[in-house]
Amino acid sequence: MSTINVLGLVLLALMVLVGGKAGFQSFLALLLNFGLLFLAIVLVAFHFPPLPVTLVVGVLVLALTIFMSSGDDLSSTVAFLASAAVLVILVLLIVPVEHWALVQGFGPEDSEDLEGLSVLVGINFVQVTTATAILSTLGAIAEAAMAISAGLSEILEQHPKVSTRALLGDGIAVGKQIIGTTFNTLFFGFFGGFLALFIWFTGVHYSFGEIFNDKIFVSEILMILFAMVSVILTVPITTWVMTRAVAGQRKRAAKQMNEK
Amino acid sequence: MQGLLKKRKVTLGLWLVVLLIGSLLVWGTQHDASLYRDPIMQVTSVQKGQATKEEDDFHNVDYQTKQKLSGRILNGKYRGQKLTVTNTYSLSGAMDQHYRKGSQLFIVVHQHRHGQLTATAKDAKRDTALIFMLWLVVGLLLLIMQFSGFMAFLSVALNGVLFLMAIILNGSTQGARVLWIFGSLAVVFAALTLWLVIGANRQMLITLATTLGGTALSIIVALLVFHFTHEKGMYYESMQYVTQLPRPLFLAETLLGSLGAVMDESTDIISSLFALKRERPELSATQVFKSGRQIGSTIMGPLINVLFFIFVADTFPMAMLYLKNGNSWGYTFSMNMSMGVVQSLISGIGIVLAVPLASYLASRFMEKKVRA
Numbered sequence: 001m002s003t004i005n006v007l008g009l010v011l012l013a014l015m016v017l018v019g020g021k022a023g024f025q026s027f028l029a030l031l032l033n034f035g036l037l038f039l040a041i042v043l044v045a046f047h048f049p050p051l052p053v054t055l056v057v058g059v060l061v062l063a064l065t066i067f068m069s070s071g072d073d074l075s076s077t078v079a080f081l082a083s084a085a086v087l088v089i090l091v092l093l094i095v096p097v098e099h100w101a102l103v104q105g106f107g108p109e110d111s112e113d114l115e116g117l118s119v120l121v122g123i124n125f126v127q128v129t130t131a132t133a134i135l136s137t138l139g140a141i142a143e144a145a146m147a148i149s150a151g152l153s154e155i156l157e158q159h160p161k162v163s164t165r166a167l168l169g170d171g172i173a174v175g176k177q178i179i180g181t182t183f184n185t186l187f188f189g190f191f192g193g194f195l196a197l198f199i200w201f202t203g204v205h206y207s208f209g210e211i212f213n214d215k216i217f218v219s220e221i222l223m224i225l226f227a228m229v230s231v232i233l234t235v236p237i238t239t240w241v242m243t244r245a246v247a248g249q250r251k252r253a254a255k256q257m258n259e260k
Numbered sequence: 261m262q263g264l265l266k267k268r269k270v271t272l273g274l275w276l277v278v279l280l281i282g283s284l285l286v287w288g289t290q291h292d293a294s295l296y297r298d299p300i301m302q303v304t305s306v307q308k309g310q311a312t313k314e315e316d317d318f319h320n321v322d323y324q325t326k327q328k329l330s331g332r333i334l335n336g337k338y339r340g341q342k343l344t345v346t347n348t349y350s351l352s353g354a355m356d357q358h359y360r361k362g363s364q365l366f367i368v369v370h371q372h373r374h375g376q377l378t379a380t381a382k383d384a385k386r387d388t389a390l391i392f393m394l395w396l397v398v399g400l401l402l403l404i405m406q407f408s409g410f411m412a413f414l415s416v417a418l419n420g421v422l423f424l425m426a427i428i429l430n431g432s433t434q435g436a437r438v439l440w441i442f443g444s445l446a447v448v449f450a451a452l453t454l455w456l457v458i459g460a461n462r463q464m465l466i467t468l469a470t471t472l473g474g475t476a477l478s479i480i481v482a483l484l485v486f487h488f489t490h491e492k493g494m495y496y497e498s499m500q501y502v503t504q505l506p507r508p509l510f511l512a513e514t515l516l517g518s519l520g521a522v523m524d525e526s527t528d529i530i531s532s533l534f535a536l537k538r539e540r541p542e543l544s545a546t547q548v549f550k551s552g553r554q555i556g557s558t559i560m561g562p563l564i565n566v567l568f569f570i571f572v573a574d575t576f577p578m579a580m581l582y583l584k585n586g587n588s589w590g591y592t593f594s595m596n597m598s599m600g601v602v603q604s605l606i607s608g609i610g611i612v613l614a615v616p617l618a619s620y621l622a623s624r625f626m627e628k629k630v631r632a
Binding site for chain 2: 001002003004006007008010011014015018019020022023025026027029030033034037038040041042044045061065068069071097100101102103104105106109110113114117118119120121122123124125126128129131132135136137138139140142143146147150172175176177178179180181182183184185186187188189190191192193195196197198199200202203207209212213214215218221222223225226227228229232233235236
């Protein structure tokens with residue numbers, strides 16, 4: 001058996017051992033997310049427009065990740081709506097910045113990997129790179145939205161009468177608790193992946209000016225920054241969606257009371 | 261009411277200051293050419309040529325266009341000189357740039373015998389976009405999260421400096437000890453970050469022990485699996501930008517990548533358990549362990565997902581290029597995505613193992629009565 005399969009089985013076994021049914025569902029979500037990501041690549045290779053494909057796949061990934069992990073209905077729905085809103089805002093930010101920064105496709109550091117490959121494939125790489133940046137932040141958006149909405153629904157459980165204005169403040173407070181560790185997750189996640197590239201830069205003695213204008217470096221750093229912006233924005237947006245949902249629920253409850 | 265109004269005014273003022281700093285930074289990086297040694301040209305007019313159709317062996321159709329860029333040099337000894345540069349760009353633009361009026365680009369100037377200057381385009385100047393995004397992150401962080409945002413930024417900045425130092429150290433040892441360097445760095449990273457986020461107390465020590473334990477266990481499990489499967493299907497040659505022995509580098513990358521997520525998770529679980537114990541001091545160690553496991557099993561899935569998308573989405577452009585060059589799905593996966601997937605799996609194992617570890621350590625070593 002190949003290493004990848006054995007590692008997958010070990011992960012599955014551990015997730016079921018630790019999390020039971022929830023663990024199994026999370027593993028399934030991971031598998032399906034991989035399928036969706038691969039599907040996106042194949043669709044773009046078949047000349048489907050990269051941005052719409054990314055948006056559809058993005059929404060599906062968010063739904064899968066959020067609804068397949070255990071959480072109550074209210075917090076899952078709020079997390080999903082908020083993360084979808086963040087995704088849309090993020091697209092509006094990433095598209096112009098990627099056009100501006102000119103970081104599409106590959107850099108001179110990739111020449112060895114590109115040997116023997118034709119790069120003139122007729123697919124707009126600005127859009128492909130934009131899609132890549134959006135996809136790489138999906139996990140972070142889902143995680144942050146779930147953390148905030150779970151925290152808020154816990155507060156609602158303990159103080160069911162809390163005013164929507166106070167809830168706004170609570171949301172930011174929950175956000176403050178998670179922001180430090182979430183940023184570090186992103187930092188280490190991305191920098192772990194770039195380790196080889198950074199070693200390359202110091203090995204070949206790039207100057208600072210060369211590094212800060214290098215296509216690959218700028219493109220990778222932009223990805224981290226997009227992810228960080230999306231996590232920051234997730235905090236107020238999730239809180240806001242939660243207050244709307246709670247206000248709606250209360251209105252309906254009041255109406256029912258009146259009808260009785 | 262007046263206090264509220266005043267507070268609003270202060271916030272508004274703060275937003276204005278941040279906006280002003282942002283526009284200054286963007287303006288500054290557009291006029292920082294004199295900081296660079298390589299000559300930079302600003303394009304003042306563009307002459308577009310005819311697009312030519314290209315078709316490769318795999319029937320991919322693309323269009324290439326030649327453009328003549330006229331502009332003026334912004335820095336160095338040729339400052340103020342007017343030049344014309346020819347540039348070719350394609351519709352896909354994977355390896356070339358489409359410059360427009362106002363673009364700034366690095367050029368290589370060739371001086372001929374009669375004082376004539378010609379030049380070739382080298383690469384685009386990208387620092388403005390980079391600075392803009394950096395400003396956006398820091399600005400939003402400080403405005404929305406205030407002090408916590410500042411601490412988050414500080415810990416990332418400090419970790420960045422340490423990371424840079426470790427890379428330089430790695431370079432000076434020719435990469436022979438990459439795993440040791442980044443392994444010990446992981447300990448420093450974790451201790452520093454947790455100290456900044458939690459403060460120096462018992463809770464921080466338990467979180468640190470969990471983080472290091474979980475990360476170390478995941479690497480040990482990975483090495484065991486590598487040993488028993490003889491690393492079948494591990495395509496180290498498919499790793500990008502590798503300039504030294506790939507296997508230890510791969511492990512170092514994985515170690516660093518999972519460290520943040522494991523730290524995130526153990527902080528969450530252990531701080532919730534401390535809060536729980538504070539509210540209900542009568543809970544027994546077994547009950548605390550059970551709650552820890554429950555909290556952990558709801559957050560581990562989304563966290564593994566975060567890393568999965570960071571590790572694997574990055575391979576999108578190259579994987580797509582492989583597909584367009586007539587490679588099979590299986591080969592494309594093996595050569596581009598398999599190493600990222602292996603990294604996600606190993607990190608996932610660390611994240612899952614940290615759940616019982618955090619719950620056990622917290623239930624066992626939490627003080628009988630947590631001081632509020």
